[in-house]
Amino acid sequence: MHLPSPCSPLSGTTRRTLLRGMGGAAVLGVGIPLLSACGGSGSSSDPKTVTLGSNQSDAVPKKAYGEIYTAYTKQSGITVDVNTKDHNTFQEQINSYLQGTPDDVFTWFAGYRMQFFAEKGLASPIDDVWEKIGGNFPEAMQKLSKGADGKYYFVPLTTSLWAVFYRKSVFAQYGYKVPATWDELVALCKQMKKDGLVPIAFGDKDAWPAMGTFDQTNFRLNGHDFHVELMAGKASWTDAKVRKVFDLWTEILPYHQEGSMGRTWQDAAQTLVSKKAGMYVFGSFVAQQFTDKAALEDLDFFAFPEIDPAYGQDTVEAPTDGFMLSRAPKNKVGAVQLLQYLGTPAAEGIYVKSDSSLVAASNKADTSSYTPLQKKAFEMISGAKNLTQFMDRDSRPDFTSTVMQPALQNFLRNPKNVDSILSSIERQKKTIFASA
Amino acid sequence: MSNSTTAETNTQGPEAAAVPPPGAAPAKMVSQGHRRLLTRRDRLTLGLMAGLPTILHFALVWVTALASVALAFTTWDGIGFDSIKWVGLENFKQLFNDNPQFWPAVQHNVIWFVVLILIPTPLGLFLAVQLDKKIRFSRVYQTAFFLPVVLSMAVIGFVWQLIYNPDTGLINSLIGANEPGKYIDWIGDPDLNLWAILVAASWRHTGYMMILYLAGLKGVDPSLREASALDGANEWQTFKNVIFPTLRPTNTVVLVVTIIEALRAFDLVFVFNKGAQGTELLSILITNNIIGESSRIGYGSAIAVVLLLISLVVIIPYLIATFRKERRA
Numbered sequence: 001m002h003l004p005s006p007c008s009p010l011s012g013t014t015r016r017t018l019l020r021g022m023g024g025a026a027v028l029g030v031g032i033p034l035l036s037a038c039g040g041s042g043s044s045s046d047p048k049t050v051t052l053g054s055n056q057s058d059a060v061p062k063k064a065y066g067e068i069y070t071a072y073t074k075q076s077g078i079t080v081d082v083n084t085k086d087h088n089t090f091q092e093q094i095n096s097y098l099q100g101t102p103d104d105v106f107t108w109f110a111g112y113r114m115q116f117f118a119e120k121g122l123a124s125p126i127d128d129v130w131e132k133i134g135g136n137f138p139e140a141m142q143k144l145s146k147g148a149d150g151k152y153y154f155v156p157l158t159t160s161l162w163a164v165f166y167r168k169s170v171f172a173q174y175g176y177k178v179p180a181t182w183d184e185l186v187a188l189c190k191q192m193k194k195d196g197l198v199p200i201a202f203g204d205k206d207a208w209p210a211m212g213t214f215d216q217t218n219f220r221l222n223g224h225d226f227h228v229e230l231m232a233g234k235a236s237w238t239d240a241k242v243r244k245v246f247d248l249w250t251e252i253l254p255y256h257q258e259g260s261m262g263r264t265w266q267d268a269a270q271t272l273v274s275k276k277a278g279m280y281v282f283g284s285f286v287a288q289q290f291t292d293k294a295a296l297e298d299l300d301f302f303a304f305p306e307i308d309p310a311y312g313q314d315t316v317e318a319p320t321d322g323f324m325l326s327r328a329p330k331n332k333v334g335a336v337q338l339l340q341y342l343g344t345p346a347a348e349g350i351y352v353k354s355d356s357s358l359v360a361a362s363n364k365a366d367t368s369s370y371t372p373l374q375k376k377a378f379e380m381i382s383g384a385k386n387l388t389q390f391m392d393r394d395s396r397p398d399f400t401s402t403v404m405q406p407a408l409q410n411f412l413r414n415p416k417n418v419d420s421i422l423s424s425i426e427r428q429k430k431t432i433f434a435s436a
Numbered sequence: 437m438s439n440s441t442t443a444e445t446n447t448q449g450p451e452a453a454a455v456p457p458p459g460a461a462p463a464k465m466v467s468q469g470h471r472r473l474l475t476r477r478d479r480l481t482l483g484l485m486a487g488l489p490t491i492l493h494f495a496l497v498w499v500t501a502l503a504s505v506a507l508a509f510t511t512w513d514g515i516g517f518d519s520i521k522w523v524g525l526e527n528f529k530q531l532f533n534d535n536p537q538f539w540p541a542v543q544h545n546v547i548w549f550v551v552l553i554l555i556p557t558p559l560g561l562f563l564a565v566q567l568d569k570k571i572r573f574s575r576v577y578q579t580a581f582f583l584p585v586v587l588s589m590a591v592i593g594f595v596w597q598l599i600y601n602p603d604t605g606l607i608n609s610l611i612g613a614n615e616p617g618k619y620i621d622w623i624g625d626p627d628l629n630l631w632a633i634l635v636a637a638s639w640r641h642t643g644y645m646m647i648l649y650l651a652g653l654k655g656v657d658p659s660l661r662e663a664s665a666l667d668g669a670n671e672w673q674t675f676k677n678v679i680f681p682t683l684r685p686t687n688t689v690v691l692v693v694t695i696i697e698a699l700r701a702f703d704l705v706f707v708f709n710k711g712a713q714g715t716e717l718l719s720i721l722i723t724n725n726i727i728g729e730s731s732r733i734g735y736g737s738a739i740a741v742v743l744l745l746i747s748l749v750v751i752i753p754y755l756i757a758t759f760r761k762e763r764r765a
Contacts, residue, residue, distance in 0.1 A: 092727050095514045120515050198616065205624065205709060258616055259602040261624020261712060267603055398732050402724050406537055409713050413626060427534045431526075432732070 050334040051081045051103035052323075055090035060288070064354035065107075068347050076341070078334050098122040104329035105338060110144040110320040111389035112231070113397060114154050117324070118147035124325040125151035129336055133343030136362040140387045144320055155323045155343045156361035158351055161377045162212050162317035162390070163301040165272065165280045170197070176278070178302045182220075182248065185305045189255035192278040199255035201277035203268030207405035210412060211391035212317065213281050218245045219315040220307040224386040227315070231395040233433035237426040243418065248307070250415040261409060272299075283319070284377055287357040299373065303380060316384035319393055320361055396432060403428045505744075508737040520734075527738035538739070541716040544630055545746070548637070548717070549698030556638040557690060560645025565675065567646070568653040582647055584640040593707030596636040597623065600708075626714025633708050633715060641697065645690060652686030653679070688758050692751065699747050718743045 056065050062084060069080040083103055090097075090107075098106075098117060108114055117123045130152040134142065137156065145154040171178070174195055179185040189199040204210045219227040222241045229235040230242065257268060257277065269289035271277040280286060281304070290296040303313045323342055329335045341347055348360035353369045359378045360367075367378060381387070392400040407425050411418060474482070508527060512520045531538050563581055567574050584592060599606045600622035607622065608614040622632045656679055664674045702719035705711050711720030718739060725736030 095731060099515060122515070205712070207710065207712065258619040259621035259624060262600070262602040262621045262629075262709070263624070267601075270603075398725070402732065406713060406716075410536070413713060424534070424536050428530075431530050431534065 047331060047334060048077065049079045049081050050105060050331050050338050051083065052338070053090070053097070053103035053106040054082055054084045055087045055107050056321075057084055057086045057090075060355050060357075064351045067354060068342070068350045071347070071350055072338060072341050076337065078337065080338065098326065102326040104331055104335040105323050105325055107321065108154070108324045109389065109393050110154055110156055110322060111393040112395055113389075113393050114145075114324065115147045116396075118149070118151075118153040122327050123153050124327055124329065124332075125149075125153055126155070126325050126336065126339060127152050129155060129325075129339045129343065132340045136343055136345055136364050138363045138382060140381075140384060141320070141361050144387060144389070145322075153324055155339050156320045157322045157342060157348060158355075158358040159318045159320045159361050159377075159381060160284045160358050161381060162216060162281070162283050162319075163303055163377075163380070164305075165282055165286055165299060165301045166278060167272065167275055167295075167298050168300045169298050170275050170278060179305050181305050182307045186251060188278075189252055193255060198257045198271055198277040199279060200252065200257065201268045201271045201280040202256040202260040203263030203265045204260045204409060204412060205262055205264045207409055208392060209265050209268075209282065210408040211400070211404065212283065213249065214245065214408065215317055215388060215391050216281065216304040217248055217307070218242070219317075219386075219388065220304055220311060220313070221245055221248065223308070223311045224315045224388070227388065228394070231391065233396070233399070233429055237422050237429060242422060246411065246415070246418045246422070249411075250418070253412070253415055260412065284359075284373070285357045287373060297372075301373070301376070314385040316380055316387055317390060318381050318384070318387045319390045320387075322361065399429060399432045403432065501744075504737045505741055507734050508741040509734070511732070511734040514731045514733050523734065527735050528742075530735070531738055531742070535721075537716045537721055540714075541718045541721050542742075542746075544715065544717055545698060545701070547630065548634065548701050549695060551634050551638065552641050552694050552698055553691070556641035557645050557694060559638075560642045560647075561649045563642065563646045564649035564653055565679075567650060578646075578650070581643045583643065585643045585647070587640075589640075589703035590707050592636055592640055593704045596633075596704075597708055600632055623709050624712065624714075626712075629709060629712070629714045633705055636708075637697075637701065637704055641694070644693070648686055648690055648693070649683070652683045656682050685762075688754075691754065695747075695750050699743065699750075718746075 052069070054062075054065060056062050066082070069082060073079055081103075085093075094108075094117075099122065108117075114123075118125070125147070130142075130145070133155065137145075141156050145152050145156055147153045166178075170176075174191075174197075176188060176191070177184075179188045192199040202209070215227065218230065221244060222230075226235060226241060230237070236242075257263070257271065260268070265282065265286075266289055268277075269280065269282070269286050272280045272286070273290060273292075273295060284301070287296060287299060290299055303316070306312050323339060325332075325335055325339060343362070345360070345362050345365040348362050349366040349369070352358060352360050352365065352374065356371045356374055359370070359374050359381065363378075363382050367375065370378065388394055391404065395404075403425055407421050411421050414421075507520070509524055510520050510522050511527070563577075567577055571577075587595075597605075600608075602608055602619060602621045602623065603614050605614075605622070608620055611620075612618065613620040620628070622628055660678050660682065661674060664678045669677065700719060701717055702723070705715050705717055706720060706723070709715060711717055711724070722736050722739045722743065725732045725739065
């Protein structure tokens, strides 16, 4: 009979078991970051540190945000431990991130997308912050920062703006006038086509730029209130009012740049840079594509023309970025102080100095460093009666991404099918909005 | 003494299995031997070695897969388990009746499979046969054709997107189709974009098929060729009647691999144009519905279940038939 020596197999077994166990732990460990998303929050019980999760991963905004945090640390002695993630990844993981162990403060968007997490209890109300910073913001911004329950959840920092962008030199060369009404816009498109220009630059490969055109046509034609109802899933997409929006869109569709489905917004912007296109309906961040200083100075914009005189140009699409407080911040006192600082004109002034494509959300921020483009955007936003955020921020993100994006692309390809597209939107909308 | 017996039984093991045992005695000896070989500690080790992976496999594959099937009958936004609501077949009803992207997606998955099996697979077989002839620089050709398979799908998508870009891409620049009026929108036009992507997919798949067939051809007994040559068969007859039938195991692998490729097609299209109109695929619909902020996990799971059913319907009968044939042979 051969008996195994008492030691070696035992040690072998334990080693194997140990390795197994470690392997298992490693496999499980892969799943853990998905839930907790970030590791930098271990030291945050320290009263001198506030953790902050940021989606500002692009070079220009990342640097500008960094400068704000540095200034805050200098002033207060509290360190801001920033955890920056890729912009899109941050968005895709936000659900699990907020349910796990999120940072104390996180960057996010105003509007429905903010209210959604407030309603789900994944963000803390910050009325105490707003007692200090309330006076820094115009009324429209205050409205934007509230959840559906009337409490504040959001501190706005910067705003971009959607309008019609053009080159001053091109308009001067051909003697074009800025169109104030829809008919003037159509006439201008015709003239530009005759002059060999692409009247309206357009790229919808990423499927969201078309939403901007819809939003602006809709609130010019049907007014802000109807637009809000439509976005909230209350008004019907088969309403004749919505149909009219698509009729108007069909009217100017032939003047849009061809091949838009395969073109990114950056490439579309390049046709404006190279003066091949006359106009571009887009956000002010289009300026980031103008790397040449002279070209940037030549860039200008006008508000989307009036369609119904009853509404004039009273609404401006101004997507706002800012901060929220997570549901159980580890250093709540510090986080509230940081948010109070972020809501000051000083903090916003630091940002807009570094990134000239956006403007400060506060109307008290220092505007002396503004470029003429920023000044104009600032005035347009301050003068607006209503601010909207953009379709994918004003409505349910699942509705806009799985229904509206393909539907609008379908419309752009087959404008004649508008009725069946709209009834399909309405059917899908009903089930999505009923599910929450 | 018992030691030597076990040793003998062990060495005899494989032969004994090949020749049916003459009586019950050898089987008894084998089982006795096993009992002696495995001490309690060994059994514990074996138990852990087999048990832990089984538990992990069960937890990470089966539980998640079944959970996904269960979720297909609910709505859930992914926030807290208490927000899961049972809705029965509602998700499937919506999917079949209201989702304008679902049927095109199924159709595109099928087209993907048909194209892969009709174009790159025979092409890969053709290349493999040519390269098997020991021509000069065979290695160089093999490397060149196999290179796309080594690249990640995302990279391939990116490369081909540069070729197809309507404004600055290679094709439109060469044929002058990037001017107003002559535009060819390879990426956005729903009549074109699926075929444009399939060219990229076939480009990769050809190399993959080539390597599979080349490996199969290396396993063909040279004496078969010799025999058919002696019988006076020409090259095509040899291939058709002798070589190709011996490649049956390879063909099974090729078919299964191609079906899997067609059903899991995702990365290439996602990089190319995110599954816009004309290139909808089931995998992309699942991703679009599940990943994101207020995700529709129940609805996305329903699409995943449809994809699972399609895979089972295609794969299971074929595998059963194949295994039956192999067992008979």
